[in-house]
Amino acid sequence: MDDLTPEQVKRMAAAIGLFIFEDDLDDVTFRLGATLEHLTALDRLEPPDLAPPAILEPNGP
Amino acid sequence: MSGADLALLGAGALSDALHRREVSSEEIVRACLARIESLNPTLAAFVTVCAEAAVRAARRADSERAGGRSRGPLHGIPFAVKDALWTKGVRTTNGSRLFEHFVPTEDATVVARLRAAGAVLVGKLNMMEIGFGPTLRPPFGVPRNPWNLERTTGGSSSGSASAVAARLVPLTLGADTGGSIRLPAAFCGVVGLKPTRGRVSRYGLMGICPSFDSVGPLAARASDCAVALAVIAGHDRKDPTTTRAAVDDYIGAIGEGLAGVRVGIVEELMKSALLCPEVRGLVAEAAAALARAGARAEQVSIPLIDHASAIYVAIAEPEGAARFRPYLLTRPHDIDVLPRRRLLAASLIPASVIPRARRLGERLRAQVDEALRAVDVLVSPATPSAAPPIPTAGRIESKEEAWTAAVAGRSLFTNPFNITGHPALTVPCGFTAERLPVGLQVIGRYYREADVLRVAAVYESITPWRARRPEM
Numbered sequence A: 001m002d003d004l005t006p007e008q009v010k011r012m013a014a015a016i017g018l019f020i021f022e023d024d025l026d027d028v029t030f031r032l033g034a035t036l037e038h039l040t041a042l043d044r045l046e047p048p049d050l051a052p053p054a055i056l057e058p059n060g061p
Numbered sequence B: 001m002s003g004a005d006l007a008l009l010g011a012g013a014l015s016d017a018l019h020r021r022e023v024s025s026e027e028i029v030r031a032c033l034a035r036i037e038s039l040n041p042t043l044a045a046f047v048t049v050c051a052e053a054a055v056r057a058a059r060r061a062d063s064e065r066a067g068g069r070s071r072g073p074l075h076g077i078p079f080a081v082k083d084a085l086w087t088k089g090v091r092t093t094n095g096s097r098l099f100e101h102f103v104p105t106e107d108a109t110v111v112a113r114l115r116a117a118g119a120v121l122v123g124k125l126n127m128m129e130i131g132f133g134p135t136l137r138p139p140f141g142v143p144r145n146p147w148n149l150e151r152t153t154g155g156s157s158s159g160s161a162s163a164v165a166a167r168l169v170p171l172t173l174g175a176d177t178g179g180s181i182r183l184p185a186a187f188c189g190v191v192g193l194k195p196t197r198g199r200v201s202r203y204g205l206m207g208i209c210p211s212f213d214s215v216g217p218l219a220a221r222a223s224d225c226a227v228a229l230a231v232i233a234g235h236d237r238k239d240p241t242t243t244r245a246a247v248d249d250y251i252g253a254i255g256e257g258l259a260g261v262r263v264g265i266v267e268e269l270m271k272s273a274l275l276c277p278e279v280r281g282l283v284a285e286a287a288a289a290l291a292r293a294g295a296r297a298e299q300v301s302i303p304l305i306d307h308a309s310a311i312y313v314a315i316a317e318p319e320g321a322a323r324f325r326p327y328l329l330t331r332p333h334d335i336d337v338l339p340r341r342r343l344l345a346a347s348l349i350p351a352s353v354i355p356r357a358r359r360l361g362e363r364l365r366a367q368v369d370e371a372l373r374a375v376d377v378l379v380s381p382a383t384p385s386a387a388p389p390i391p392t393a394g395r396i397e398s399k400e401e402a403w404t405a406a407v408a409g410r411s412l413f414t415n416p417f418n419i420t421g422h423p424a425l426t427v428p429c430g431f432t433a434e435r436l437p438v439g440l441q442v443i444g445r446y447y448r449e450a451d452v453l454r455v456a457a458v459y460e461s462i463t464p465w466r467a468r469r470p471e472m
Helices: A006-015 A022-045 B003-008 B011-019 B025-043 B051-066 B109-116 B158-165 B182-188 B222-232 B250-254 B277-292 B303-330 B337-347 B353-374 B399-407 B415-420 B449-462
Strands: B046-049 B078-082 B120-125 B171-176 B191-194 B214-219 B262-266 B296-300 B377-381 B424-431 B437-444
Touching: A006 A022, A022 B303, A022 B337, A022 B353, A022 B399, B003 B025, B011 B025, B011 B222, B025 B046, B025 B051, B025 B078, B025 B120, B025 B158, B046 B158, B051 B120, B078 B109, B078 B158, B109 B120, B109 B171, B109 B222, B120 B158, B158 B171, B158 B182, B158 B214, B171 B182, B171 B191, B171 B222, B182 B191, B182 B424, B182 B437, B191 B222, B191 B449, B214 B222, B222 B250, B222 B424, B222 B449, B250 B449, B262 B277, B262 B353, B277 B296, B277 B377, B277 B424, B277 B437, B277 B449, B303 B337, B303 B353, B303 B415, B353 B377, B353 B415, B353 B437, B377 B449, B424 B449, B437 B449
Parallel strands: B078 B120, B078 B171, B262 B296, B262 B377
Antiparallel strands: B046 B120, B171 B214, B191 B214, B191 B424, B377 B437, B424 B437
């Protein structure tokens, strides 16, 4: 997974109405990058016996 | 007995002295207030001290006792609570400028129950801001560890642990989302208990993450935690997440031995690369001491526990960010730099990770339940190291540092049991070469707080650690 850039993180925050102070930006970028990296590792642990998401028929059941 | 001597006693010993009419509640409360006045400027354990109200409440307790009415073992005993718990008419800051003028109009249920049991509230305790990780410039003073003033108390229930360690008050309450009772208890060398999810009401707790928040006691001895839990546990109609399961006899369990008790040492936590060898050695020795006392100790494996921090972060961080989003939008300057940065990063975690993390959390709970079918309690280190230095710089230089130091590093041994909801306690199990305390974590089956209290009490009785106090 490519690392997020501070500019990308700033834009992500702006998209949900949050402002990041310049002084906070690098720190927030490192924190978010580290978190997403560890969360990606959870993809490999998905339980194998889960029911797939329901697919709704366009014309109803 | 002098005031100085009184302040050094635990809740149980003070209760016995009150029962024997050797001392009054007012004398005990005044002794605590004197010690707070002397040491709090250094420790910053208390945010608010309710001196006059405490003396009035102590006099009422004395008057009731004199009239032949006893409300139980906490009648006339001083206590203090983390400043995240509502106290009627007493400012409740949540450790933050955001709430510095907030005065609740009612007590949290746990506070109301302690008051109804005759306990005397002496004040509100300092904490990491909004309970969301280290705070660089805490608005109500930098909490300092009584064992070494340059070391952190840990948190977020910082003052709840340091006040007990420095014997400012014999009993406190904290709140624990990922380890916020157990981490400071371990760093400060006291006992701290996170009860089973649903065991203790959270009504009136200014929490972070409703999925994981718990309220629990801290004290110098496991028996004092048992007495407090007996008062605060049980269903609360104001908190629909509390269980109607029967409350055990925690105090009675304290006197039982360890014969036949099976203790499982969590293999993955003991092998963690982040665990300091000195702590690993002390925890291994603690397990051996339990075996010598009659328990059967064995290794157990909980494979998913290695991923617990990621599961925890995926659920707790977005919940915390959502809770404080209005303040992040409107008053970001009023939030300390470290929790603000954590809240900002947490706000950007995609919601799509949460369902997967919840499913994995259920699998982790099933693995812990499975391990607890083979043994009665689990043990592990409470923290990867003894108390580190107080943070003085806010800057993080890499993703690795962000993860280990700021996001999940310190809570990696405690947060698994917030995810699963099992009761977990930390009890002092020795000291490092730098004379800093280390905690042994004891985890029990759902609603079996009696088991973890019993194991901790026996451990205290066969080791010398409970006799040690910081030189203050």
